[in-house]
Amino acid sequence: MIILSFSISAIVVIIGAIYLNQFGDVISKKTSLSGAAVGTFLIAGATSLPEVTTSITAVYIDNADIAVGNMLGSNVFNLLIIAVMDVLYRKQRLFQAVSARANIPTASIGLLFMITLIVALFRPGTIELFNIGIEMLVIFVLYFLYVFFTSSSGEQEEDVPEKDYSKRSAVVGFIIAAVVVFISGSVLSISGDRLAQVTGMNASFVGSILIAAATSLPELVAVLAAIRYSNYSIAIGSILGSNLFNIQILALTDVFYRKEPILKAVATSNLYTACLGIFMTLVVMYSLLRANKNQNTLVYATPSIIMVVVYLVVSYMLF
Template identity: 65%
Template sequence: MIYFVFILAAVVVVISAVYLNQFGDVISKKSSLSGAAVGTFLIAGATSLPELTTSLTAVYIDNPDIAVGNMLGSNVFNLLILASMDIIYRRQRLFQKVNNKENIPSASIGLVFLLIIIFSLWMPGSIEIFGVGIEMIVIVLLYIFSMKFISGGESEQEEEELTKDYSLKAAVIGFIIASVIVFISGSALSVSGDRMAEASGLDASFVGSFLIAASTSLPELVAVYAAFRLANYNMAIGSILGSNLFNIQLLALTDLLYREGAILTSVQSSHIFIACLGLVMTLIMIFLLIRPASMRSHWRYAAPSLLMTLIYFVASYVLF
């Protein structure tokens, strides 16, 4: 029964999050909230709401491993989405058709965030300010400072084709309803994942990092697939890298609401392997962005993405 609840909650999260993204895009374009910065924040918040509700519920039921694993695992799964799409559409060579100057800063900042998290997980303790680890405060400050280096100007124009034409009133109502559904289903996903870990004997960090993370990242998969179908490769890469940065900020929010101390000091050491996996995959992603366009063979071009996919599944098997 608990497995049925988990699968049902995952399906509801995916469907409602896709609508949440559509409604949020309409609101950002048809209201006084329009503008690249606010629009990007609204869409990023909408897309990441499943991760947020799942992690907050995990904190509420006192399972920080699922909370941290969900955020780190979602970022890793997002990179797997890009690698998989790059392999499937290898003839289009998406990384050679995007504006690398817009995407390299996001990937580089994400790399710095992961280095900070790995160092914090490796260290035996943490300096806390009002119960929040200093590493999370540093990450938030770096994110705010780095926003001026991250371009968001083109994303709204490029996303317009993906959005259905709703009225502003309908979009607001739909956004609220979808948010409530995501909150409820995300909570059910976290609780059922916790029970599933207990019943099956699976490691809680594995459940959070792979099973729940994959479920909450499926809306990004739908959005990226739609962007690929429209040959809008710049939006596909930018949305994933931006979502990963936003997810780390949600991890900081989770730490703020976790009242047992710095959350990274309360989780299993296995999370450092998930963070290192994200670090390696991000490095490969940066290589793909800076690599010169000189590959004649389609499979030779796709080799880094194949390597990224292989690393992900090997790491999943080892942790399982």
């Protein structure tokens, strides 16, 4: 029954998040919220709502491992999506078809965030302010500065075509989808917590792999849509940007976790996921920066294949 509840809630989260993305895109284009900054925040918030609800619910039921594991796991699963797509569409050479200059800054900030989290996880204690880890405050400030300077550049990306809706239908649909995702996301966390207790599985594994995969599948759909329309820059840029936003959600969970800084309450097994995130980010950066040589498709796809293999190995270790 718990497995059925977990599976159904995961499917509902995925479907709801896909509609959230579609409706949010229409709202940002057809209302006064169409400014770049607000529109981007709306879409980012829409696609990340599953992570928000699952992590906040995990905090409410006092399972910090699922809350933290969900966010770290979502980031590595997002990078896995890019790696798998790069292998499947290796003839298109995704990493060589986009601008390294446009994506390296985002990847570098994400790398810095992950290093900050690992340092905090390694430390036996942490500096705290109002029971919030100082590393979370640092991450929030860095993200704010990054968004400020990025937005001031005035660059806009090409949109992936979406099904058109009227403004009223989009607003109503967005609200309904948000409620559905909120409820199903909460059920997903609660059933995941129960699944870990009943089966004896590591809570970090449940959060980092099972729940993270379920909440990240909407990103997979978005990446597939972008690749379908040959918008490779959106496919890669949206994943790297989503990872930055996910870390901010982790900072938000620290605010709601009032006992102590949340990273002090999690198992050391979360270090595996965090280190995996650093490794995969470095491989992505290498793939973006390496010279455009005339390699055959197998040689080109080797870094992405390594990412997939290492992800599977770490997942097995967590299990």
